[in-house]
Amino acid sequence: MNVFTPEWLITFPKIVSFFQSLGISEASTIVITKVSFVMLCLCIITGFYARTASxxxxxxxxxxxKGSSFFVYGADFFTSMSLFYLILFPSDKNFSLRNFLFKRKNRNVNPTPTKRLFQIHISMAYFFSGLDKLLGFNWWNGESxxxxxxxxxxxxxLNIDFSWFAxxxxxxxxxxxxxIIIEICYPFFIWHKKTRRTWLMLTISMHLGISVVLNLYYFSAIMIIWNLTNFYFEEQRIRVRKDIAIPLNNGLETA
Structure with a gap:
């Protein structure tokens, strides 16, 4: 795999070689990497300087x-994207271990610009995924x-017998x-308030089917979380705003 890796790119084998030059064995580097990986994940989950940990x-x-390109697939890239958005989002602003240990006044941070970027990103991802399927013929005739x-x-x-499909x-x-329709129409229906919930449920159902049949649990979990984060809570936020606005309007009318 090193043949296809640029010299300037830092990969895990290069990290191992670097620490070996310092007298640290490969086995020790692997253990340190595993522990560091888990600890950083726990920091993100508990909100202990989540942005730095991300x-x-x-x-x-x-x-x-990058050091094991033959063994990666889409979920690994979506993991990188998820960590990127965790750097941008103030995910440890509320209900975090950092605030519990170091009590301090939080600044009001507006996450809307980052969330809009995230929503546009997922809309483009689905659209071009559907467009790619539409350009071929394997998805038209069910071959894929x-x-x-x-x-x-x-x-x-589950070991389901799908021979009856023949x-x-x-x-x-x-x-x-x-x-094809769910993916390519995603950006057109998910942004519309009247069709958002329907398209959200269709997309989540598609990923549940992928997880059960293809056993791609991790990939499906990431995509379901992306959908819920971007658009389910968007629906809840709009609903809360309306609930707040109605009493205010009634109060103004009374006054």
Whole structure:
């Protein structure tokens, strides 16, 4: 894999070699890396300087990712993106271990600009994913679905027999086109208040199906969290604003 890695890129094998030059064995470096990875994750979860922890974990995650390019897939890249947004978001502003240990007055930080960037990002990701599927023919005729459910590493937990799809191939076509429509229409319907909840449920259902059938639990979990973070709580925020605005308006009318 080093043949395909640029010299300037810091990868985990290079980190191991560096510490070996200092007299630290490879086994010790691996243990230190594992402990550091877990500790940084715990810092993010508990809100102990989450932004700093996210930045350090992103560097470590990229070093592991770029040094093993043959073994990575989409979820690893979405992990990097998630850590990037955790650097931008003030995720340790409230209910955090940092505030519990070091009591201090928090500054009011408006997360809306970062959230809008996040929402545009996920909308573009789904749109171009759907467009890519639309440009080919494998998703039109259901071939991609047939191949996916018969991959050697998928459907290993429930071990569902999908051979009956051969006699009902129209279902493969329906599933394929449903995936294309959900993804390519995502930015058009998720931003509209009347269709947001429906499209959110359709997208989450799609990822639940991917997790159950293809056993891609981690990838599906990340995408479901992205959807909930960006648009489910957007719906709740609008609802809260309305609940606050109605009493205020009534008070003004009375006055």
């Amino acid at each position: 930045f350090l974990l992103l560097l470590l995650q990229i070093a592991l990712l 679905i047939w191949k996916a459910v018969h991959l050697p590493y998928s459907n290993r937990d 006699e009902h191939s129209y279902l493969l076509v329906i599933i394929g086109w449903s995936t």
